Amino acid sequence: MTTTHTPDRESSGRVWLITGASSGFGQALAEVALGAGDTVVAAARRPALLDALAAAHPGRVFPVALDVTDQAQIGAVVAEVLRQHGRIDVLVNNAGRGLVGAVEETTEQELRDLMDLHFFGPAALTRAVLPQMRSQGSGAVVQMSSMGGRFSFAGVGGYSATKFALEGLSEALALEVAPFGIKVLIVEPGSFRTGFAGGGALQQSAALPAYEETVGPVREVLPSSDGKQPGDPAKAAAAILAALEADRTPLRLALGSDAADAILANFETSRQEALDWEPVSRSTDFD
Template sequence: MNELTWIITGATRGFGRSMAEDALSRGDSVVAAVRRPEAMADLTGKYPDQLEVVRFDATSVDGVAAVVSAATDRFGRIDVLVNNAGRGYVGAAEEVTEAELRESMELHLFVPVALTQAVLPIMRRQGGGTIVQMSSQGGRRSFPGVGAYTCAKFALEGWSEALAGEVAPFGVRVMIVEPSRFRTAFNEAGVLAFAEVSEVYRDVLAEVRARMATADGVQEGDPDAAATVIADLVHSDAVPLRLPLGAEAVEQIGTSYRTNLALLEQWAEVARGTDFAPTT
């Protein structure tokens, strides 16, 4: 099929908005699962036959069934699920509260898992589909001050890598997208969450906090360009398991791979020495 039906969470701005606009411009249909449906009014007016907007709180699994039903009731099928909704959390491990950590895990892991589980039976019956998991360069490499965010992205990537092998026999593809800094709402005041600063970590994380707080509007990545790449791949015959986006992502993820490979080789003999001795 040339025309696809997408579900996109967090479609009011950033990557989600860019992907929705790109898909609609191609003639695809989109179910936008968003917290503020009124923010999609302009696209609803422009694409009344292709766009369905559903109110959805991406920090709770409660609305998952309604989103999936909206897609099948309106368009009869689901070809693409984009788990895009997310936000950043900044703070040291001792500063981030349990509630903040749990919210990050709900938003970036448990709700995407629930949505994926809900669409898979439909995709299997159709004989195909694509799951797009919007991760981050932080899904492969973490750094001080963002553990509450990256731990959820690491978990999503591990779960999705296993998923890819499980659903491939049914024609369902999984693509994990790992962007660097893109000019989305991620770093906006009121979107990016900061834990209460402690005296212990005030100086340790001062640079990280400042860098995250001042990045809005100067990020290198173009979300419209990213959306075009993602949609082109979704419409193609093959998708990569992992797709880094942005020059910084290529550099940071590449550095992570090389560093970890060097550590593996450094400690390889020690590691091998923990096996039982071979029997003769």
């Protein structure tokens, strides 16, 4: 782990560890945390991208090199953050990327790589910070999921699978750590101007002609939406901070009107299906 400044514990309130901090939601959350008077350990695969942010906030931003798919690196980084700053108050598991492809198109390696990034990495980071959070009797784990972590649609099965897994883990985690004063917040954004869909950031599986009708539109629409998404990352970051500071932090926080609309519509569809099939569900008990 490398840092650009000597720690200044007098200037810090909470200490945040944010992955994927060089752009998008990670960068926006770093700026919100700094605005709240906190200290940010900003993790990225290329920490040099964080030099300008660190220079603008001397003694309060500490860039670190971290690939969240490297389990050994995770342990070393968390240990070094605790050694230098004495605590981690907020962990934000934000590092990620998109993947478009039908289930049949998605290769084993593509799915495993994305699961490492979106599930096993955040799980390892969470495990690494929990002993210290339990010891201090406070803390928060922010899991950056997606509205695609609550429901899925054609072309994003692999991506949604990783977010579904993260949400299932986090739902149990929230119940387990609440007695220790630790909060868990699952964030489910819709379309935001984060660079998620542009600049080659969006990975695409090799296309099969058979799925042109169902997946083809997704392949076209997602990249073309870059820079035109309705969501404002700065407002999202402020909403996340407000949720963390609320007396009753929600387990899940949808962000963006598109996410709110889609999630609520999915609730209604799922509820109606469950009601329609309730007699069958109940018919399978022993007499």
